[in-house]
Amino acid sequence: MPSAIPSPAVPAAAPPPGFAARATAVGGSPVREILALTARPGVISFAGGLPAPELFDARGLRAAYDATFAESAARALQYSTTEGAPELREAVAARVTARGLETGPDDLLVTTGSQQALALITATLVEPGDAVLVENPTYLAALQCFGLAGARVIPVPCDDEGILPDALEEIVARERPKALYTVPTFQNPTGRTLPGERRAAVARIAARRGLWLVEDDPYGELRFEGAEVPWLAAHPGAQDRTALLGSFSKVMAPGLRLGWLRAPAALRRAAVVTKQAADLHTSTVDQLAAAHYLRTADLDAHIAAVRTAYRDRRDALLAGLDAALPEGSTWNRPEGGMFVWARLPRGYDATEALRAAIARDVAFVPGAPFHTGVPDPRTLRLSFTTHTPQEIGVGLERLAGALRTGRAGVRDGSGAGRTPSQARTEALA
Incomplete structure (x- = not known):
């Protein structure tokens, strides 16, 4: 029998490069x-x-998915535009307008949950070393997001009602930050709500000092008592510099992973490009089912x-x-x-x-x-x-x-x- 051919010696494998810092x-x-x-x-x-x-509303959502497949399974299962399904953007725009902020479908980008909207805005605005202001305490995942971007995260002093405008002005003048991130309505983690007069003051500071505002509003429709407070984005001075983040997670179902971003045109276009690099577009079937639900069910x-x-x-x-x-x-x-x-x-x-x-x-x-x-x-x-x-x-x-x-x-x-x-x-x- 022929002798076995010896196997060549296998050199020791070099370890792969390390993770990003x-x-x-x-x-x-x-x-x-x-x-x-x-x-x-x-x-x-x-x-x-x-x-x-x-x-x-599992029954209503099931009916919406069934109708979506019955009406156009081919479209529901196909790629779609990065900006989002037109009918869903139309429905969201109508709801935002009804809540006091004039909005058209072209003002919106549909995202995979509002968390993605925050990630897109961060990637679009923040470079390593840039200062980002936050309420103290603030939403934990926002801290993670800003940390991954290499931002210098700076707390703004708050009391039981939220941001103290005088302290904000002093910090903005000193640190020259890129953005202020805030959850002004039923904040996570504190549940507090920033009063209207303070929102107006924040908007004035942002306009005067040159500052982007990132307003996260996943909880605003869950009001049990008290008067509605207008969005920060609705105040004079804030309209051209506020990225407003919304979500269906708390009012429809978090498993849908559907959110939206309303932003000035230039910022929104940059976020669209960033989203294309992230996931091309949010799930088509989920968008169409949500649009059908909003058209046929009574979400309110x-x-x-x-x-x-x-x-x-x-x-x-x-x-x-x-x-x-x-x-x-x-x-x-x-x-x-x-x-x-x-x-x-x-x-x-x-x-x-x-x-x-x-x-x-x-x-x-x-x-x-x-x-x-x-x-x-x-x-x-x-x-x-x-x-x-x-x-x-x-x-x-x-x-x-x-x-x-x-x-x-x-x-x-x-x-x-x-x-x-x-x-x-x-x-x-």
């Missing part, structure tokens, strides 16, 4: 990780801002029912907090949205309390990761939308027990010495 410099989302930890049955979670699934009636349910759930949470949280705790009363913001007394750490809470099958999100600069370890965000009032009551009983055992000493009550990235890491430990 931005991919390793920005941490994961504690909210997403906490949701994974609380996915087991029986956990009552105040952690994620999850719409109540039993309130989804559906939203009214959702508001009623969420108001009851907010009230159940607020009614039980006095017994659930330690004496000396404080919290707010949002007029809408999905979140209540609370602060534990001196000597408590919300991250330590979370560990005890998860052991008792209840969860919340510590507030520290939402801060820029020195975090406040005593803060926490409580979402009231996912569970019924009865389940909320049970969850608060569990939370009360957890907080009796979850007390942890904090050296000075301010979180000194802990960076936001450390706080984000500790929230997952």
Whole structure:
């Protein structure tokens, strides 16, 4: 038999190049990780801002998808334009106009959730080293987005009603930022709403100092009480410099991943090019089904029912907090949205309390990761939308027990010495 041919020696493989610095410099989302930890049955979670699934109009959406395929399956399953399906942009424009901001279909870009709209605006406007201003605390995924872009993220001082215009003006003059990112209505994580007179002041500052405004409005239609406050984009001085981000996630269904961007023409055109590099276009079938739903169903009636349910759930949470949280705790009363913001007394750490809470099958999100600069370890965000009032009551009983055992000493009550990235890491430990 012929002898076997020896195999040639295989040289040691060189490792592949390393990741981009931005991919390793920005941490994961504690909210997403906490949701994974609380996915087991029986956990009552105040952690994620999850719409109540039993309130989804599953029947109406199923009918919209069926009709979309029946009317034009070929179009529904085909590529489409980056800007979005014309009928969906027309429907969104009509809704935005009805809410007080004159808008045409050509003013809009359909996005894969409003999170993509934020990513597109960031990629379009922000270069490494540019300053971006944010409320403090602010939406965690926005901090991730700006971090990936290499921005210098600078907090603007806020009180219980949001941005302090005088502080904003001073920071804009000193730092010369590219943009201010704000969630002015039922803010995430605090639930607060910026008053109209402050919105007008922010618009004036932006016009006078030269500043882009990024107004994120995923919660604005979830108002339970109080008067509507006009969009920041509607104020004089803001019209030519505001990117307004909207979403169907909170009023229709988050699984659709449908959002929209309203922006001045030049900025919108640049965002279109950026989107082409990201995903070419948002799902055609989802856009057409959403357009059919908006044409044939009564979304406003559906939203009214959702508001009623969420108001009851907010009230159940607020009614039980006095017994659930330690004496000396404080919290707010949002007029809408999905979140209540609370602060534990001196000597408590919300991250330590979370560990005890998860052991008792209840969860919340510590507030520290939402801060820029020195975090406040005593803060926490409580979402009231996912569970019924009865389940909320049970969850608060569990939370009360957890907080009796979850007390942890904090050296000075301010979180000194802990960076936001450390706080984000500790929230997952």
